Amino acid sequence: MKRLKDLAFLLKAELKREGVLKNSFFVSVSKAFSSIMNLAFMIYSVNLLSKTENGKFQYYLSLLPLVLAIAEFGLPNALIKYISPLAASKEDPGSYLRASLYIKFYSFLILIVTALFTFLFTEENYLMLTVLVCGGIIVSFLSYFEAIFVSYRKYIALSLWSPLPNLLRLLILFYFAQTTTSPLRYFDIFVIFAFSPIFLLFLFFFLFGGKEITWSAPKEKVTESQKKLLLFNLWAFVASIFAILSDRLEIFFLNQYHSAEVVADYGTALQLFSGFVIILSTFNSIIYPKMSRLADTPEFPIFVKKSVLLGAGIAILLLPGIILAEPILNLLFGAKYTNSISVFKILYPNFLLQLVFAPLGTALFSLGLPRMLAGLALLRLVFGTLFDFWIIPEYAANGAAISLFLGQIVSWLILTGYFLAYFRK
Incomplete structure (x- = not known):
């Protein structure tokens, strides 16, 4: 017990020394508020829609991260990796920012071509495809900034x-829910979700302030930065595509084998974990810049270990939350989504473990190893597909939750083994 206390005090002292506690407080409060607003939006939407309509809404909502992955093309992580050292040394990152805008334009063209092929060879609605493409580009600028x-x-x-x-x-x-005469449908709510951020993008330039960055640079430097970003981003992009496909695969299988109501049961339970996504995002925002700066130093393994311990500590603190599944779901949705309770309980340990393993994935980015991340994401996709095909047809939404958890175990084991070997060097 004494050793655990000593370790806790040591970790606390280190976090204070690095300013992590101070920085994370402001970001965590902000992200928590954002998460509450997102959760309120989803709860309100679910209660406005019939179960069938909600199933369609959850299906298209699950496609949005895939569109976002193409729209972002791995840029957020790459920008942090390359700009953080420049920011620390007061250098202008104009060449990287200019190059990143070119890459975002290429991504937009890819999305248009992909949407056109999807429209020609599937039965997808062209209006939904248009909203997905345009909305994806708009939302992608949130993570970019x-x-x-x-x-x-x-x-x-x-x-x-x-x-x-x-x-x-x-x-x-x-x-709109209060002023429109006819009930809102899933298409209306999806448009609100995807297009609303466009009214806020200009605020970045007011909030960032100062003259630390420009979006211009000599053509030669922009070309060089573009090649560097594309090279790094290629594997980061592949990794994100595989990861998103593996995370959303269950909804695709549910949509194939079961009714929209079953998709709604699973998707509604999944939406309640938006808070975990915010915690992971905050965690990554705090540790990634420092990992990028320490990547080639002897301090890097120490910082990675401390980050894993911090993730494990947060997971332990959140562990009792599993007992709140039934009262929370009954309070928010009444008897309409009782089937989501068991789904929530199965998903909960999976999200806790993601907090523990997240720093190891971030460390791979910091080391410039997106290719390995792509390989691990492909493993998750392959094993996830096998489990989905095997479990979901018979066990429906509960099977989807089990499959999501089982599909990640192999990649977690390999990731752990790699860093155990890395730390012994």
């Missing part, structure tokens, strides 16, 4: 920026 805030460690500005999109979404949804 956030990466710049993180690179410059402007956590106060980030704290002001983070909750605004979800707050605006909720306010617009409430306005």
Whole structure:
């Protein structure tokens, strides 16, 4: 027991020395508020829609991260990796920012071509495809600007920026729900979710302030930075595509084998974990810039170990939350989504373990190993597909939750083995 206390005090002292506690406080409060607003939006949406309509809403909502992955093309992580050292040495990252805008334009063209092929060879609605493409581009700028805030460690500005999109979404949804004569459908709510942030993007330039960055540089430097970003981003992009496909695969299988109501049961339980996504995002925002700076130093393994311990500590603190599944779901949705309770309980340990293993994935980015991340994500996709095909047809939403958990175990074991070997060097 004494050793555990000593370890806790040592970790606390280190976090104070690095300013992590101070920085994470502002970002955590902001992200928590953002998460509450997002959760309120989802709860309100679910209660506005019939179960069948909600199933369709959850299906298209699950496609949005895939569109976002293409729209972002791995840029947020790459920008943090390359701009953080420049920010620390007061150098202008203009070449990287200019190059990143070119890459975002290429991504937009890829999305248009992909949407066109999808429309020609599937039965997807062209209006939904248009909303997915345009909305994905808009939402992708939120993470793009956030990466710049993180690179410059402007956590106060980030704290002001983070909750605004979800707050605006909720306010617009409430306005239309109260003023329209006909009930809102899943298409209406999805449009509000995807397009609302466009009214806030200009605020980045007011919140960032100063003259530390420009979006211009000599053509030769921009070309060089573009090649560097594309090379790094290629594998980061592949990794994110595989990861998102493996995370959302269960909804695709549920949509194939079961009714929209079953998709709604699973998707509704999944939405309640938006708080975990915020915690992971905050965690990553705090540790990634420092990992990028320490990547080639002897301090790197020490910082990675401390980050894993911090993730494990947060997971332990959140462990009792599993007992709140039934009262929370009954309070929010009544008897309409009782089937989601068991799904929530199965998913909960999976998200806790993600907090523990998240620093190891971040460390691979810091070491410039996105190719390995892509390989691990592919493993998750392959094993996830096998489990989905085997479990979901018979066990429906509960099977989807089990499959999501089982599909990640192999990649976690390999990731752990790699870093155990790395730390012995």
